[in-house]
Amino acid sequence: MIWKRKNLLGLEELDPEEINFILDAAGSFKEISTRPIKKVPTLRGKTVANLFFEPSTRTRMSFELAAKRLSADLINLSPSSSSLVKGETLLDTVRNIEAFKVDMMVIRHSSSGFPYSLSNLTDVSIINAGDGAHEHPTQALLDLYTIREKKRKIAGLKVAIIGDILHSRVARSNIWGLTKLGAEVILCAPPTLLPREVEKLPVKISYDFEKVIKEADILYFLRIQKEREKRSLFPSIREYVRLFGLNRFRLELLKKDCLIMHPGPVNRGIELDAEVADGPWSVILEQVTNGLAIRMAILYILSGVRTNLKKVR
Amino acid sequence: MIWKRKNLLGLEELDPEEINFILDAAGSFKEISTRPIKKVPTLRGKTVANLFFEPSTRTRMSFELAAKRLSADLINLSPSSSSLVKGETLLDTVRNIEAFKVDMMVIRHSSSGFPYSLSNLTDVSIINAGDGAHEHPTQALLDLYTIREKKRKIAGLKVAIIGDILHSRVARSNIWGLTKLGAEVILCAPPTLLPREVEKLPVKISYDFEKVIKEADILYFLRIQKEREKRSLFPSIREYVRLFGLNRFRLELLKKDCLIMHPGPVNRGIELDAEVADGPWSVILEQVTNGLAIRMAILYILSGVRTNLKKVR
Amino acid sequence: MIWKRKNLLGLEELDPEEINFILDAAGSFKEISTRPIKKVPTLRGKTVANLFFEPSTRTRMSFELAAKRLSADLINLSPSSSSLVKGETLLDTVRNIEAFKVDMMVIRHSSSGFPYSLSNLTDVSIINAGDGAHEHPTQALLDLYTIREKKRKIAGLKVAIIGDILHSRVARSNIWGLTKLGAEVILCAPPTLLPREVEKLPVKISYDFEKVIKEADILYFLRIQKEREKRSLFPSIREYVRLFGLNRFRLELLKKDCLIMHPGPVNRGIELDAEVADGPWSVILEQVTNGLAIRMAILYILSGVRTNLKKVR
Numbered sequence: 001m002i003w004k005r006k007n008l009l010g011l012e013e014l015d016p017e018e019i020n021f022i023l024d025a026a027g028s029f030k031e032i033s034t035r036p037i038k039k040v041p042t043l044r045g046k047t048v049a050n051l052f053f054e055p056s057t058r059t060r061m062s063f064e065l066a067a068k069r070l071s072a073d074l075i076n077l078s079p080s081s082s083s084l085v086k087g088e089t090l091l092d093t094v095r096n097i098e099a100f101k102v103d104m105m106v107i108r109h110s111s112s113g114f115p116y117s118l119s120n121l122t123d124v125s126i127i128n129a130g131d132g133a134h135e136h137p138t139q140a141l142l143d144l145y146t147i148r149e150k151k152r153k154i155a156g157l158k159v160a161i162i163g164d165i166l167h168s169r170v171a172r173s174n175i176w177g178l179t180k181l182g183a184e185v186i187l188c189a190p191p192t193l194l195p196r197e198v199e200k201l202p203v204k205i206s207y208d209f210e211k212v213i214k215e216a217d218i219l220y221f222l223r224i225q226k227e228r229e230k231r232s233l234f235p236s237i238r239e240y241v242r243l244f245g246l247n248r249f250r251l252e253l254l255k256k257d258c259l260i261m262h263p264g265p266v267n268r269g270i271e272l273d274a275e276v277a278d279g280p281w282s283v284i285l286e287q288v289t290n291g292l293a294i295r296m297a298i299l300y301i302l303s304g305v306r307t308n309l310k311k312v313r
Numbered sequence: 314m315i316w317k318r319k320n321l322l323g324l325e326e327l328d329p330e331e332i333n334f335i336l337d338a339a340g341s342f343k344e345i346s347t348r349p350i351k352k353v354p355t356l357r358g359k360t361v362a363n364l365f366f367e368p369s370t371r372t373r374m375s376f377e378l379a380a381k382r383l384s385a386d387l388i389n390l391s392p393s394s395s396s397l398v399k400g401e402t403l404l405d406t407v408r409n410i411e412a413f414k415v416d417m418m419v420i421r422h423s424s425s426g427f428p429y430s431l432s433n434l435t436d437v438s439i440i441n442a443g444d445g446a447h448e449h450p451t452q453a454l455l456d457l458y459t460i461r462e463k464k465r466k467i468a469g470l471k472v473a474i475i476g477d478i479l480h481s482r483v484a485r486s487n488i489w490g491l492t493k494l495g496a497e498v499i500l501c502a503p504p505t506l507l508p509r510e511v512e513k514l515p516v517k518i519s520y521d522f523e524k525v526i527k528e529a530d531i532l533y534f535l536r537i538q539k540e541r542e543k544r545s546l547f548p549s550i551r552e553y554v555r556l557f558g559l560n561r562f563r564l565e566l567l568k569k570d571c572l573i574m575h576p577g578p579v580n581r582g583i584e585l586d587a588e589v590a591d592g593p594w595s596v597i598l599e600q601v602t603n604g605l606a607i608r609m610a611i612l613y614i615l616s617g618v619r620t621n622l623k624k625v626r
Numbered sequence: 627m628i629w630k631r632k633n634l635l636g637l638e639e640l641d642p643e644e645i646n647f648i649l650d651a652a653g654s655f656k657e658i659s660t661r662p663i664k665k666v667p668t669l670r671g672k673t674v675a676n677l678f679f680e681p682s683t684r685t686r687m688s689f690e691l692a693a694k695r696l697s698a699d700l701i702n703l704s705p706s707s708s709s710l711v712k713g714e715t716l717l718d719t720v721r722n723i724e725a726f727k728v729d730m731m732v733i734r735h736s737s738s739g740f741p742y743s744l745s746n747l748t749d750v751s752i753i754n755a756g757d758g759a760h761e762h763p764t765q766a767l768l769d770l771y772t773i774r775e776k777k778r779k780i781a782g783l784k785v786a787i788i789g790d791i792l793h794s795r796v797a798r799s800n801i802w803g804l805t806k807l808g809a810e811v812i813l814c815a816p817p818t819l820l821p822r823e824v825e826k827l828p829v830k831i832s833y834d835f836e837k838v839i840k841e842a843d844i845l846y847f848l849r850i851q852k853e854r855e856k857r858s859l860f861p862s863i864r865e866y867v868r869l870f871g872l873n874r875f876r877l878e879l880l881k882k883d884c885l886i887m888h889p890g891p892v893n894r895g896i897e898l899d900a901e902v903a904d905g906p907w908s909v910i911l912e913q914v915t916n917g918l919a920i921r922m923a924i925l926y927i928l929s930g931v932r933t934n935l936k937k938v939r
Contacts, residue, residue, distance in 0.1 A: 033727040037671030039699070045350030047378065058722060061701060065673065065726055068699040073352070073381040075374060092578050096371055099601035100378055101346040265718050288725035358663030360691065386665070386694040388687060405891050409684060412914035413691055414659040 003301050007119045007126040010135035011176040019177060022297055023145050029300070030293035032069060043072035046103045046303050050076045052129070053109045058264060058288065059129050059138070063106045066295035072303075075102070091121055098122050104302055107131075125302040133167050138298060139263055140173035142291040144181065146283055147218060149290070150259055155182030160212045162188045162244055163222030163271060166195050166233070170263045171222060175201055188212045189244065192233045209244050214253050220261045221246065221271040237270060247273040251281070259283050316614050320432045320439040323448035324489040332490060335610055336458050342613070343606035345382060356385035359416045359616050363389045365442070366422045371577060371601065372442050372451070376419045379608035385616075388415070404434055411435050417615055420444075438615040446480050451611060452576055453486035455604040457494065459596055460531060462603070463572055468495030473525045475501045475557055476535030476584060479508050479546070483576045484535060488514055501525045502557070505546045522557050527566050533574045534559065534584040550583060560586040564594070572596050629927050633745045633752040636761035637802040645803060648923055649771050655926070656919035658695060669698035672729045672929050676702045678755070679735045684890060684914065685755050685764070689732045692921035698929075701728070717747055724748050730928055733757075751928040759793050764924060765889055766799035768917040770807065772909055773844060775916070776885055781808030786838045788814045788870055789848030789897060792821050792859070796889045797848060801827055814838045815870065818859045835870050840879050846887045847872065847897040863896060873899040877907070885909050 001021050011019065032040055048067045052060050060076075067074040077097075097105060104125040107115045112132030119126040130136040148154050159178050165171045165187050172195075178185050185203040187194060198205060206212050213219055226237060234240050246260070260272070260281040268274040277284060314334050324332065345353055361380045365373050373389075380387040390410075410418060417438040420428045425445035432439040443449040461467050472491050478484045478500050485508075491498050498516040500507060511518060519525050526532055539550060547553050559573070573585070573594040581587040590597060627647050637645065658666055674693045678686050686702075693700040703723075723731060730751040733741045738758030745752040756762040774780050785804050791797045791813050798821075804811050811829040813820060824831060832838050839845055852863060860866050872886070886898070886907040894900040903910060 035671070038673065038727060039671035045348065045352035045382075047351065047381075057703060057719065061703065061723075061726065064701055065699070068673075068701075069671075073378070075377055075381075077370060077374065089578075089581065093370070095598055096577065096601050097374075099598045100374065100605055101351060101602070264722065265715075268715065285721055285725040288722050289727070292726055358661070358665035358695075360664065360694075386691070388690055388694075390683060390687065402891075402894065406683065408911055409890065409914050410687075412911045413687065413918055414664060414915070 003304065006123075006302070007115075007128075008137055008298055008302065009116055009119060009126065009128045011137050011140050011173045011180070012135065014137075014176075014180070016180045016182075019141070019144065019180060022141055022294065022301065023148060025297035025301060026141075026145050026290070026293040029296035030290065032296070033289070033292055039069050039071060041071045042300060043067070043070035043303055046070075046072040046299075047101065048072050048074045048104045048106065048299060049097055049102045050074060051097075051105055051107045052076075052078070053107075054130070056108060056129070058291075059108065060106075062138075062288075062291045063127075063129065063295050063299075066292055066299055069292075070296055070299060072103075072299065090118070094118055094122050094124070098124050104299060127298060127302065130169055132169065133172070134169050135173045135176075136169040136263075137173050137177075138291065138294055139170050140177040141298075142287055142294040143170075143174055143220070143261060143263075144177050145290045145294055146261065146287050147183075147259065149286075150283060151217065154178065157183045157217040158186065158215055159183050159218040159220060160186045160188050160206075160216040161220045161222065162209070162212070164193045164224055164233075165189050165198075165222065166193045167225065168222050174220065175203055179203070183218075186212055186216065190234050190240070210250070210253060213246070213250060213258075214255070216258060217255065218259050218261060219246070219254070221266075223263065223265065224267055224270050226267070226270075241270055245270060245272070246276050248275055251276060251279070254281065261287060264288065316617065319436075319615070320428075320441075321450055321611055321615065322429055322432060322439065322441045324450050324453050324486045324493070325448065327450075327489075327493070329493045329495075332454070332457065332493060335454055335607070335614065336461060338610035338614060339454075339458050339603070339606040342609035343603065345609070346602070346605055352382050352384060354384045355613060356380070356383035356616055359383075359385040359612075360414065361385050361387045361612060362410055362415045362418045363387060364410075364418055364420045365389075365391070366420075367443070369421060369442070371604075372421065375451075375601075375604045376440075376442065376608050376612075379605055379612055382605075383609055383612060385416075385612065403431070407431055407435050407437070411437050417612060440611060440615065443482055445482065446485070447482050448486045448489075449482040449576075450486050450490075451604065451607055452483050453490040454611075455600055455607040456483075456487055456533070456574060456576075457490050458603045458607055459574065459600050460496075460572065462599075463596060464530065464570075467491065470496045470530040471499065471528055472496050472531040472533060473499045473501050473519075473529040474533045474535065475522070475525070477506045477537055477546075478502050478511075478535065479506045480538065481535050487533065488516055492516070496531075499525055499529065503547045503553070523563070523566060526559070526563060526571075527568070529571060530568065531572050531574060532559070532567070534579075536576065536578065537580055537583050539580070539583075554583055558583060558585070559589050561588055564589060564592070567594065574600060577601065629930065632749075632928070633741075633754075634763055634924055634928065635742050635745060635752065635754045637763050637766050637799045637806070638761065640763075640802075640806070642806045642808075645767070645770065645806060648767055648920065648927065649774060651923035651927060652767075652771050652916070652919040655922035656916065658922070659915070659918055665695050665697060667697045668926060669693070669696035669929055672696075672698040672925075673727065674698050674700045674925060675723055675728045675731045676700060677723075677731055677733045678702075678704070679733075680756070682734060682755070684917075685734065688914075688917045689753075689755065689921050689925075692918055692925055695918075696922055696925055698729075698925065716744070720744055720748050720750070724750050730925060753924060753928065756795055758795065759798070760795050761799045761802075762795040762889075763799050763803075764917065764920055765796050766803040767924075768913055768920040769796075769800055769846070769887060769889075770803050771916045771920055772887065772913050773809075773885065775912075776909060777843065777883075780804065783809045783843040784812065784841055785809050785844040785846060786812045786814050786832075786842040787846045787848065788835070788838070790819045790850055790859075791815050791824075791848065792819045793851065794848050800846065801829055805829070809844075812838055812842065816860045816866070836876070836879060839872070839876060839884075840881070842884060843881065844885050844887060845872070845880070847892075849889065849891065850893055850896050852893070852896075867896055871896060871898070872902050874901055877902060877905070880907065887913060890914065
């Protein structure tokens with residue numbers, strides 16, 4: 001396969017072959033971070049700009065390390081210290097970054113669709129690191145990578161996504177990725193935490209948590225935002241935990257080789273009890289490690305496209 | 314020519330030969346950012362400290378990229394997180410940076426003359442990235458570079474600088490640079506936005522915007538700070554735009570090969586209409602690209618001086 | 627000697643041989659920062675994370691430069707922009723950093739013992755850059771290095787530590803380091819600024835400043851926090867300066883080859899008059915330069931341990 005996209009915006013638009021292409025590439029990059037010298041010269045002389053409009057350690061750091069381990073130059077633009085303070089339009093900011101001959105921009109923003117609009121305005125490759133409640137493609141890719149590595153397949157698996165699906169870009173990207181690769185997705189949440197037009201998504205829905213955890217090959221828990229309680233999206237945290245939390249008593253219901261996943265950070269005692277989050281079923285930290293490999297792969301793949309495009313012109 | 318200055322503080326003190334020396338050097342550095350591998354090992358093992366006391370994306374990022382593309386090590390000191398919080402004097406901060414064997418410091422500060430005072434206290438090369446309403450030499454150098462590249466000369470050109478000249482360090486540095494290289498400078502602004510002793514500057518003054526834009530080879534627009542309106546420095550933004558704004562109706566008055574320049578960020582709809590800022594006369598984004606080349610040249614030139622000074626000692 | 631510790635947490639736990647091992651290593655690293663090309667490839671492909679929960683220029687910058695001059699990759703995690711905002715536990719943050727295959731974490735935190743607790747939770751090497759009023763080992767190591775370099779020995783020297791010992795992690799680390807290497811330590815402060823169980827420390831105490839400065843080989847001044855005045859830990863700043871401040875009139879009491887040291891930043895006019903801080907007795911800026919060498923040595927030594935540990939496993 002030859003990769004042709006300038007950007008990585010979301011999984012909804014990718015076809016299965018493209019997704020597998022990224023997962024395969026990540027395999028070779030994962031090994032680099034296990035070496036004593038965790039660095040290759042692959043992207044020397046390329047420039048990556050990190051532009052995070054929402055706070056983030058995990059994802060920002062993951063991209064920063066991915067860039068550094070590939071020997072790319074990385075610039076962190078924190079919007080608070082930026083010209084945006086002076087009232088510059090976003091278009092101008094992006095045009096300026098382009099004028100600096102930056103190769104790739106990693107963007108997180110609270111508005112759904114924001115990186116899509118940007119990508120039409122610039123030749124720079126745009127990587128969506130989370131846009132509102134819309135998509136978070138590198139998260140879903142690292143989840144797919146983790147599942148494939150552990151289960152040796154994705155097609156045919158039953159994956160339950162549990163929790164605040166309404167507000168979750170992680171859920172949305174995973175739904176697209178998992179179903180495109182042939183997994184069956186079951187959403188499990190209180191009705192108030194399901195998205196409005198959920199019936200249009202290629203998923204099943206269940207409100208019976210105990211039944212779901214008995215049958216699933218993968219249990220993917222989402223973070224509960226405690227603030228939602230006030231907005232009455234569910235009766236109370238305590239009630240939520242009783243109905244949808246995974247504690248050690250429920251562990252015995254799980255399939256023997258079931259995987260427990262979570263995009264982090266975990267609310268210990270809410271979605272997962274501490275002993276479950278840290279227990280043998282959990283692959284949460286492996287997700288983090290694989291995230292680095294996925295982001296190295298994405299930077300590598302998109303940078304190749306730009307080089308090729310330039311040659312063609 | 315052999316460059317002998319430790320610092321780049323302002324264009325007022327440079328002679329034409331020195332200015333041309335920098336512009337010539339920038340020419341060879343500009344090419345680096347067009348390569349697939351935008352990096353050279355020229356300043357490997359040199360250290361640059363960025364010390365910005367005012368918010369900045371463009372200039373800070375430009376210096377950061379310039380340093381990285383020359384393989385220098387760069388440190389960002391944000392004054393808020395620094396010892397200045399603990400009440401350390403600036404002298405102590407600078408002495409400490411010197412003790413770390415930093416080669417060059419890039420400084421932006423709201424007080425005019427600040428980098429000049431600093432430069433007398435230290436062996437470190439000081440680069441003025443903007444001091445109050447006084448000078449912003451790398452901005453003027455990139456403007457001169459852009460003009461020279463587009464017009465193949467500077468001497469004899471008519472350059473109009475339009476807008477808030479009173480508060481503009483960009484205007485001041487450009488006045489010195491342009492006149493030293495033989496251009497004629499015309500300031501065009503409401504009288505309240507002209508500096509007090511403007512008659513001592515080597516410039517002409519005009520209040521007739523339409524006459525000015527007909528005759529000029531270069532129209533250099535400054536950013537209007539909307540806050541000035543409250544301080545009654547001009548009647549109203551609307552009135553300002555009517556008198557000194559460039560819209561598409563006025564475009565037909567321009568000379569055919571006139572260049573429109575702006576240090577950014579543009580207030581679209583005030584100094585320039587969006588279609589003017591983005592139109593074929595505008596070289597605003599090329600200014601940004603050239604800024605990177607100018608800053609690479611400055612870091613390179615000043616770093617050579619230090620090395621030579623050390624050899625001599 | 628073969629270094630066996632994963633972490634550098636404090637000097638209390640080190641034996642004299644270990645301390646000298648670090649000081650010896652720093653000697654060879656100091657030379658690097660005097661070269662025209664201040665960079666060696668020693669730690670290429672290693673990753674260092676800076677995690678400062680308290681503001682710092684000096685120490686953070688020193689570690690950052692140390693990492694860069696050894697060609698390590700460095701990541702600055704500022705807790706305000708981190709997932710800690712989202713309420714992630716510290717354990718999770720550390721586990722995540724570990725999952726990114728970071729080699730070393732540099733931590734400053736206001737709680738005594740914090741880096742110690744962390745170090746038990748992770749395989750990553752932890753370097754304590756200051757924990758509450760407990761220890762600041764790299765500061766004491768650079769102080770020891772400076773004394774040894776200037777005096778050609780440490781054993782047998784009389785070192786007076788003067789000022790706010792109660793709140794000083796610098797004092798505590800120096801007390802351990804100095805006494806382990808055979809120096810005699812005299813604490814000199816108002817009784818309210820001495821730690822509660824001072825009699826358990828291997829030090830002498832004196833309230834007679836003028837007697838102390840006559841006899842000492844080293845005068846180590848600590849920073850007075852002006853805020854303490856309000857909490858009535860001493861009568862007034864003016865009174866403190868009269869009793870424990872070093873001005874030029876008192877300079878003549880000093881031994882001829884006495885060294886004046888201070889961890890910085892100096893309150894000029896309080897602990898030390900400006901002319902004393904900048905005078906020939908002062909080695910304050912050499913302390914800063916040596917700090918860089920010490921931190922390079924620490925990163926080098928601990929990184930070697932990790933590599934060896936991995937080989938063993």
